[in-house]
Every structure is written in structure tokens, then in C-alpha cells.
Amino acid sequence: MEDQFFEKIPGLEKLLESRNFEDLTSLEKEEILHYMSPEDYQKYRQTIQKSKALFISEQKKIKANPAIRKRLLERWEQQETSSKKGMFSALWRILAFRIPAYQPGFAVAVLAILFFLLHNEKPDTIRYLTKIDTIYAEKKIAQSEDTDKIQDSTSKPDKKNDIKEGTGLKEKPGPKTDRRSVPSQNQYVQNAYQKIRIVNLKQAGRSATDDSALMKFLVTAN
Amino acid sequence: MSFWHKNLRNKPDVELMLLLRKGRKEAFSILYERYADKLVSFFYRMLNKDNEKAQDFMHDLFVKIIENPASFDTGKRFDTWIFHIAYNMCKNEYRKMTVRDEYRDRQIYKLPYSEESVKNKIDQQKFSEELNESLGSLDEKHRTVFILRYQQDLSLKEIAGILDCPEGTVKSRLFKAIKVLSEKLIVFDPKVN
Secondary structure, eight states, X not given: XXXXXXXXXXXXXXXXXXXXXXXXXXXXXXXXXXXXXXXXXXXXXXXXXXXXXXXXXXXXXXXXXXXXXXXXXXXXXXXHHHHSOTTHHHHHHHHTOOOOTHHHHHHHHHXXXXXXXXXXXXXXXXXXXXXXXXXXXOOOOOOOHHHHOOOOSSSOOOSTTOOOTTTOOOOOOOSOOOTTTSOOHHHHHHHHHHHSOOHHHHHTTOOGGGSOTTGGGOOOXX | OOHHHHHHTTSOHHHHHHHHHTTOHHHXXXXXXXXXXXXXXXXXXXXXXXXXXXXXXXXXXXXXXHHOGGGSOTTSOHHHHHHHHHHHHHHHXXXXXXXXXXXXXXXXXXXXXXXXXXXXXXXXXXXXXXXXXXXXXXXXXXXXXXXXXXXXXXXHHHHHHHHTSOHHHHHHHHHHHHHHHHHHTGGGOTTTO
């Protein structure tokens, strides 16, 4: 079919747009001449060129109306607000608010500087809410006379202080010990209790002897 | 203009559409700048050189985009999609009116004064009138292919995507249009004159 010649010549539309018949290669000329005359080729080429020139000059004159752009942007705003209805519309507008990129970076830098400045402050002095009084208990360690002596090999053995092998050290007999003069461990603790001021119990009108040992641990700060 | 606005100008159309779906007003603004004039000139040629109607159609097309941005398939080209919508709008308009008859009756839009000689100006004006009349006599499919190829400078593959037909069909229609127009515009051939 005559109308199907363009299928036989690949890229014919590009040839018509770019080159006159005289500028074609011999191979291209030979191929085109199978389907059309040089005049036809030039006729088609002229139509395309003039049409393109006319369209280009038209496009310079025919422009979009600027008022349409404004109307469309208003329509956009309406569309956006209507899609975010109810109580979330105000919140969405706040979240959708755009700020330049340098502002968040600047804010982060300021916060970092403030953090380091505050972090390097001297720590507050230690404050004690309560003062615990130290309980001192007197303790007398009973000393044995035998531990002080160092037995001399040249000295004559003291018969009184004979040390028999396997029998251990023999205590020097001394005056009969009185339990009162050398208090026991429990007595030391009890003496400490007596030194502690039991203000609360006195204020309550009660004596220390009326309460148990646990109550006697109550201590007031000096 | 903020830092973000400057970056968007270099984005491709598909990315701008994705941003538009997320509610980015700047993306819509940039797409409008890129395609508004092209669409107006397309509608101008397709709708009997009616400038006012061309502006209305362009406005309506962008309203469709605002109302339903999800209708765009991100796997396809944006320019193919937008001209497909424009073509369908023109087809619907053709059904409503007899455009071919109005093509002959309507007053031709006169180009403003240029620096060319008077003779060239008259030739160009006459050619424009004849071309309009000849395009009007074409079938809408042939006219659309011719305008998309030589006014919008789209490839045959892109035109095939817009019209949703094979590339061979587009080629056939294009050469048919060239042939018919050449026969009707033969008076402007310098060799014939």
C-alpha cells in the first residue's frame, strides 16, 4: 500500500524534519525514491517546517493566565484544610508548618551548649537531713601479767610460777577479782545507754527503765 | 524562598507528584510552572483556537490533579499522563460540539506585528489560516498526533502512551496527517509559486 511507505523507511519522520532531499545520503535517497518523488519529499518537509515555526511563534504569545495560578493555589489550600477536619485541623496546620533547615540545627546547637554549661557546674554541697550521733562505748581490755613477762633462760625458775609443759600458762595469783571493778561486755553497752539522752522519753514523762532495750536506741542529735 | 524550595526545582516530575500527594504545595506550584503554558497551547490548537476555553480547560485539568493526585501511576511518565487527560477532555468536548464546522466559521486569531517584511507577514498569516482550516478538516486522532508531534515535540513512543495505541498506529496517523495537510497547503510551496 502506498500509505504504508513510512513503515518501509525507518526514521523517515526524523529525515523529513532534519534534512532536505539534496542533503540525504545516496542510500537514503535510493530508499526514499522507491516510495515518493523528491518533490513529494520536499512538500512534506515544507509542511512540517512551517507548522513547527507557526506553533513556536504561537507558544510565545499564548501563555497561561496568572490569575489561574492564584485560584488553583487557593483551591489547594481549601482542599488541604477540608481533608483535615475537626479538632485535628489546627494541629495539622501547626505540624505542616515548614521552617528553613538552618533553624532546627541552630536550636540543637544552642541546647547542646546550654547542656554542657549547666553540666559543668560544681555539685551542691552535701546536705545532711539528719545527723547520727556516734555511740562510744568504753571497753577495758583485761591484761594478763604473764603476757608481759618474757621468760629468761638464765633466771631461776620461779617456783610459784612454774610452767609445766602441756599445762599452759599459769596465772599469777593475785587479789581476788571483783566483778564490779572489771565490767563485762554487757555492762559496757548498758553504760552507753545511760549516757544517751533520751529526750523524747523524758518529755513523755516516762523513765528509761520503763521501756525495752529497743526504745533505748532513740537518739536525738546534739 | 527557603532552602527546601530551591531543591524541589531540580526534582523530576514523578518525585514532585509524590511530594504533592504528601501535601507539599511547592511541588504543585513547580509542576504548574512546567506544564501550564504547554497545556494552554495544546488546548488552544485542539479547541478551535479558543484562548478563553483553552485557559478554562487548563484550569480544570489542574483541579483534577488537586482533587485526586492518587490517580497518577508513579510507574509511568508524568507528561504522558497529563496529556492523556488533556486529550480525553478534548474528546469529550468534541462530542458536545461540532468542532469541524466551527473551525471554518470562527475568526482566526491574528498574530501581532513582527519585524519581518510585509509580504512574509501576509504569507505567514495566510498559512496560519490555511493550516487551521486544514487541521480542522482532519480526523481528531490525526490532528492530535500532528499537534503532539510538532507542537509539543513529543516522540512517537510518548504519543503512543498518551493515546494508548501502538507506535505503528501513531506513525500511520502522523504520515496521513502530513500527506493531507501537504495537499491542502500546496499553494505555499515556493516551487509551486
